[in-house]
Amino acid sequence: MIRRVGILGGGPAGLYLAMLIRRRRPDIDVIVIERSPADATWGFGVVLADGGLRQLEAADPGSYPAIRDVLFWTEGQIFTVSGEDVPLDKSRKGGAVKRLDLLRVLQAQCRELGVALHFNTVIADLTVFDDCDVVVGADGSNSLVRDSHARAFGTEKYLLTNRFAWFGVDHAVDQSHLNFKPVPGGALVGHYYPYAPDRNTFVMECDAPTWEALGLDVKSDSERRRITQSFFRNELGGAELVENNSIWRQFPVITNENWFHDRFVLVGDALRTAHFSIGSGTRMALEDAIALADALTFGLEREAAFARYVEIRAPAMEKLRAAAERSFSWYERFSEKIAGQSATSFALSFLRRTGRISDERLLRDFPAFVAHAREKGLVLPKPLASEPVA
Numbered sequence: 225m226i227r228r229v230g231i232l233g234g235g236p237a238g239l240y241l242a243m244l245i246r247r248r249r250p251d252i253d254v255i256v257i258e259r260s261p262a263d264a265t266w267g268f269g270v271v272l273a274d275g276g277l278r279q280l281e282a283a284d285p286g287s288y289p290a291i292r293d294v295l296f297w298t299e300g301q302i303f304t305v306s307g308e309d310v311p312l313d314k315s316r317k318g319g320a321v322k323r324l325d326l327l328r329v330l331q332a333q334c335r336e337l338g339v340a341l342h343f344n345t346v347i348a349d350l351t352v353f354d355d356c357d358v359v360v361g362a363d364g365s366n367s368l369v370r371d372s373h374a375r376a377f378g379t380e381k382y383l384l385t386n387r388f389a390w391f392g393v394d395h396a397v398d399q400s401h402l403n404f405k406p407v408p409g410g411a412l413v414g415h416y417y418p419y420a421p422d423r424n425t426f427v428m429e430c431d432a433p434t435w436e437a438l439g440l441d442v443k444s445d446s447e448r449r450r451i452t453q454s455f456f457r458n459e460l461g462g463a464e465l466v467e468n469n470s471i472w473r474q475f476p477v478i479t480n481e482n483w484f485h486d487r488f489v490l491v492g493d494a495l496r497t498a499h500f501s502i503g504s505g506t507r508m509a510l511e512d513a514i515a516l517a518d519a520l521t522f523g524l525e526r527e528a529a530f531a532r533y534v535e536i537r538a539p540a541m542e543k544l545r546a547a548a549e550r551s552f553s554w555y556e557r558f559s560e561k562i563a564g565q566s567a568t569s570f571a572l573s574f575l576r577r578t579g580r581i582s583d584e585r586l587l588r589d590f591p592a593f594v595a596h597a598r599e600k601g602l603v604l605p606k607p608l609a610s611e612p613v614a
């Protein structure tokens with residue numbers, strides 16, 4: 225029987241899991257250990273798209289209104305290449321949320337439900353969980369739980385060659401933007417979106433050739449911020465990029481062949497990282513938590529509960545993981561793609577990067593892009609007789 229669950233990491237996955245377990249099974253003790261203070265976190269806003277929100281509502285109608293209340297809604301995305309806007313219409317409605325607001329909502333729900341939350345607690349090993357039947361690694365991409373049993377989990381890690389840093393901006397932009405900008409020796413891409421009426425997240429990214437061409441490899445992080453933001457002076461309206469642990473780094477791709485081992489099980493970024501270009505890391509972490517909570521509260525023995533978690537979650541996760549892999553591979557050396565083609569054919573290559581946009585979907589879901597591309601002389605598949613395009 226599962227009576228006590230220990231969770232390492234009070235990020236989105238750990239807190240949501242703790243809350244769901246206690247909501248469904250108040251007889252199970254849940255303890256969360258988090259190294260940071262309750263009111264501090266890295267980063268700024270994150271996007272939770274429409275489909276993910278519906279899952280949160282279905283999983284726990286009790287907490288959903290509080291999550292919905294801290295969301296800032298946007299619709300559509302402006303896609304810009306070399307200063308030219310290209311209309312891409314298939315953009316979903318999404319809510320962005322300040323990461324800390326999301327954590328605060330989840331912390332409050334956990335407290336109400338009697339989860340034992342321990343902040344500011346740094347542990348050197350996992351012995352603190354010796355009295356737990358289940359130990360969950362919700363401790364992010366540098367997971368101690370995972371790395372303590374890396375061989376059993378079958379962990380694989382590698383770094384992408386692109387560099388990125390996560391900033392904030394105290395300046396209003398109306399919509400989500402993806403802005404590819406040629407610079408001397410390469411190109412930068414700014415992924416930026418509002419998460420409050422006057423606040424934006426700004427993820428700055430460059431590929432390896434650009435990193436060297438701009439001399440960023442020999443600069444400090446603040447100098448890198450100053451240099452790269454200067455190319456977005458107009459878009460930023462003269463505002464500065466704001467730092468919050470904004471370290472320039474290479475994205476770690478992490479996978480685990482086994483999701484559980486003995487008493488230990490992984491969720492969220494500890495289990496697998498999802499590249500930010502598909503915007504789904506937080507959503508995936510929360511959906512892992514839903515699947516694991518379902519499995520752990522079903523009244524099964526531990527091993528069977530873990531197997532059920534994998535069975536529920538693996539198919540959807542595999543699809544997203546594969547899409548993320550194709551997406552980040554496309555982004556590697558994106559400056560060469562920009563240099564070698566028109567803005568419109570670059571946009572088409574972007575749309576098709578994950579392999580999920582078939583000819584039919586392109587014609588059906590992206591009529592404004594198709595019309596624009598034809599106007600620019602791009603040869604596209606012919607419309608199907610049954611599917612007129614705009």
Ligand SMILES: Cc1cc2nc3c(=O)[nH]c(=O)nc-3n(C[C@H](O)[C@H](O)[C@H](O)COP(=O)(O)OP(=O)(O)OC[C@H]3O[C@@H](n4cnc5c(N)ncnc54)[C@H](O)[C@@H]3O)c2cc1C
Pocket residue numbers: 232233234235236237238257258259260269270271272345346347362363364365366367368388389390427491492493494498500503504505506507508509
């Ligand atoms: C640049 C960038 C942009 C992103 N944009 C988006 C986006 O728009 N939408 C989206 O959905 N996702 C986005 N993500 C991804 C998202 O932030 C992560 O996927 C998500 O935070 C994963 O949640 P998690 O709970 O698994 O891990 P984390 O959020 O990393 O939380 C792990 C927690 O564990 C704690 N911890 C770690 N080790 C220990 C330890 N030894 N002891 C105690 N505590 C520990 C940490 O302090 C942290 O609080 C982005 C990520 C990056 C890098």
